[in-house]
Amino acid sequence: MIKNKKIIQLISCLDLNVWKCLLLIRQASKVFKPIYKQLTLDDFLIDNDIGESLNETPWDIVVNAINSNPKDYVGVISYAMTLITPRLSIFEMLEDGLQSVKIDQSAFREIVDLLSDVSLDDFSLPILYEYGLSREIQATTSQNGDFYTPLSIIEFMLKMLNIKSQGNIYDPCCGSGALLCRAANLFSDRELKLFGQALDSTSYQICLMNLFLHGLYADLGEHPADTLLEDLHTNRKFDYIIANPPFNHRDWCGEMNIIGFDKWIYGLPPRKNANYAWIQHIISHLTDNGCAAIILPNGTLTTQNQQEYKIRQKILCDQLIECIITLPAGLFYNTKIPCCIWLINKISKPSKDVLFIDANHMKLKQKNHIDIQKLLEVIQQYRLGTLQEKTELYAIVSLEEIEQKKYNLSPNFYTKKKSLPLLTIRENRLWFETTADTLYPYLTDGSLRPCIKEWKTKKISSNWKWAFLPDLYDIFGGVLKGKESFGHGTPMVDVKTILRHPFLPDMLSSFVVVSKEEIEKYSIKRGDILLNRTSESIGELACCSVATKDCNAVYGNYVKRLRPRNDALIDPLYMAGYFRSMIYRREVKKVSPVYTTRANMNIDRLSSISIYYPDLDMQHRIGETIFNLSNIQLANKNKEINAKIEDFIQLLIEQFITYPVLYLQKKEK
Structure with a gap:
């Protein structure tokens, strides 16, 4: 070594x-x-x-x-x-x-x-x-995703295919040949013929070399070529297909006329994205009993593009999708884009069920490695008919239920929701009181010290109401401009500001050139809530920053403005606490297809979010405490004190928002 x-x-x-x-x-x-x-x-x-x-x-x-x-x-x-x-x-x-x-x-x-x-x-x-190859890989990353496909994922995909004693296996975008090499070595006791296609001369050369160094041979065709536009294995069917196509390949066919291609058996894929072109290409190359495992971006599971939606619907109705697996973040070396695996199986099934596995929250055993054996056992039990119907990890879902969800394939829509630990939160009350005692000596504000002390004996509110978010707020999108308009002009609230500040700061770091009419249209007033509608992770999706006063600024296109319908109903400062609660985060996860290319929140999803609020007096007490403590954090440079303040704020939200709402929901059941 x-x-x-x-x-x-x-x-x-x-x-x-x-x-x-x-x-x-x-x-x-x-x-x-x-x-x-x-x-x-x-x-x-x-x-x-x-x-x-x-x-x-x-x-x-x-x-x-x-x-x-x-x-x-x-x-x-x-x-x-x-x-x-x-x-x-x-x-x-x-x-x-x-x-x-x-x-x-x-x-x-x-x-x-x-x-x-x-x-x-x-x-x-x-x-x-x-x-x-590291130097060469940097230049070919977007085209050769398999350079960065973790070994554990390759093995998982291959073992899902249930490879028999003999057959042929095909990788339509073979890149370095890593998937084909691993297949031959993992199943060295079986007679497997290898086939593939490489996009360009670099990939072609790399793949041939890799195969040679492994002592293997694969039919890659006589030359490199774009698989979707020049299929070198047109008339051949394959028993097994494994693929990691380039994600979200834009303008993949240029000006070429693709209407007459035989492979589009479920509909013409959009020219702006090749994901569904790859899916159909792979299906068209499977034998009657063939099986394929494809790594794709999670956007393929929920896309509402009409062409892709109809293709997905037809594939489901033909019972070709056996399983959908969403993968944990951090698995792939070269992308933060959330990924999933489509398991396509042409073997006829007795039912129209689909197995959904939500492995998004599985802990990595080590870097780039997940517990594939656990996932394989789930798939094996499903094939044997011995699997439970639903857990937090997986769900067996009928085509009728998928149809009701508008053919959405995001597993979190079907798996059992993880319940919030009511008893554990209640037991944290003692820790909350201890934290208040610990924080008390560090507070110099004479008015705030009695407030902190009072929380130790304060009873939770029993007077709670709830409403859907649009009943309380008008939702409005942000200003959309070209790149040349940013960097100067009027101050602008961006996503970074929202993620860093529960209360809108006085100074903003982003600027945009807007007209007087746009300043009025995208204005920010006291009580407004600025919410980021997109993020790379569900944990940072739909976070909020509350405007505590009228602000001479606008907000960007990736931001939604929530403006109160009734100022006397909801205390703005309270909402800064509510939007940091576990209750709200659960609502966000419940309504969002969280495993998209980028997590996103549109008006329809926001409209399904429930808001819970106590009487105005309790709202005011919670909001004022959080606001005053947050201001101390901003002015204070002592990390130890700020950490104590943050602990107290989180426990205050947990004990006086999360716990009573959970208790109320439990009683209603």
């Missing part, structure tokens, strides 16, 4: 073509061993012909050339490449790339010496190859 690390350090000193050629030559020379490890005195005495065997492999040519210190290392490499059989189509490209290369002789000699010791009985060379 130490030698492998040393090789990795030296790779940056060599041209990539030189590095690739060395790996190919070494892989093709399996019988080679360094002379000082292979020969003993007895070897020379017993075998008089041993010297003639030293130049039998291409790697011998390279090693012996180093010992003779030639001036032309490029010529040595080129000659050694001509001795490799079989002759791969990428050789000419590599050899052409050698012609203008200058080689660092010191690094070259050291790498050759170290590679001579690399065992070919394991995957050392393929692993080293993938490390060496």
